[in-house]
Amino acid sequence: MKGLNAKQNKAANLRLVLSQVVTLGPISRAEIARNTQLTKQTITNMVEDLLSVNLIEEVGIKRAEGAGKPSKMLCLNKRACHTLAVRISPDMFELGLYFLNGECLAKRTSHKQIAWSSDNIANEVQQLVRESNIEHPSILAMGLSLQTEQGDTLFQHQAGKKLQKELSQKLVMPVAIETTASACAAYQMLFGEAKTLHNFIYVHLGNKIEAAVVHDRQIMLGQNGLTGALGDIFVTPEINQSTGELGTLNDFASLVSLRHYIEKHDKQPLTSVKHLDPIKHSACQNWLAQATEPLRIAIHTLESILNTQTIILGGDLGEPCLDYLISQLRPFIPSIAQQGNRDIVRLIKAPNNNEVSMVGISTLPLHAALNDKNMQTLYTSPTYLQSKVQQLIYA
Incomplete structure (x- = not known):
């Protein structure tokens, strides 16, 4: 992203410089100037403002190639706030x-x-x-x-x-x-798997299934801030007898559907889905088998419409369940995501899923x-x- 060399755009320039330090740090002032096309004086002013409140810090010196001057490196001060x-x-x-x-x-x-x-x-x-x-x-x-x-x-x-x-x-x-x-997509852009990505989708498997679409490193908010209700898409022509509506992804792959499925099988309340292990729990394994095909359809839909660099999958499932589910999703349905050269795999599991x-x-x-x-x-x-x-x- 390019900066704006105008006095009235100081706030935008400061955010741009801070973004460079957060996502690319340790980084030098010269590198920020090249990335943003801001003047050296503008960079100096923005950096001094950020240093004055300890939001960023100088962490060392990078030796320049050739006869250039060494550069002081900047990074986020995590303890500032x-x-x-x-x-x-x-x-x-x-x-x-x-x-x-x-x-x-x-x-x-x-x-x-x-x-x-x-x-x-x-x-x-x-x-x-x-x-x-x-x-x-x-x-x-x-x-x-x-x-x-x-x-x-x-x-x-x-x-x-x-x-x-x-x-x-x-x-x-x-x-x-x-x-x-x-929120998970924001973290992935700042500190996680998507620091170098410009376009991706984060899918969160929760009580309802949500998606965050990131385009040019900007989370798409949609009309009135509403977007990402992935669980509401129809994934089957079968009609729900109680509602008269077609089956949605939430009906098959949300944690609400998992909880209902397990409680109906075990005939007792489920305390936590995070502790479920499909290898040890047959009802959990059966539910995952039920959830796999609707989720494969949803992934294919996202790829076909948006063709992003990758999809990151996380949620409130425990690690054993999420690992098992991803293993069952492969092979993915053929889509335009397979066409052309790829720098990254089509689907990534969110690291440290239980904490993310x-x-x-x-x-x-x-x-x-x-x-x-x-x-x-x-x-x-x-x-x-x-x-x-x-x-x-x-x-």
């Missing part, structure tokens, strides 16, 4: 405190079946911060992901926006909200700061005074 991550689903509440690079300091999970109001969440967050001996000014922002049990995608989006605003006001900090799939959802949500505050369009995911209450770091990157 902390971020919070809150993930709410119908059967679980997850809360974590992280460094800027997604490294976890503290985390807690609750399976209580209670209504997680903004008051309850704010109390849990404040307690975790106190127990961790973290000062409030050192917290950059919170990342939030909400998935409701009832209602369609629009209802879920509206409920999330309402909760985002309430939490920002109660906790006196900015809050960035995205789907879990988009919360880590992804924790990186949403940093991700929001790297692009003007990403700032749409952030809410900042106008009633409180921002820290120097917040003033600089959320301007």
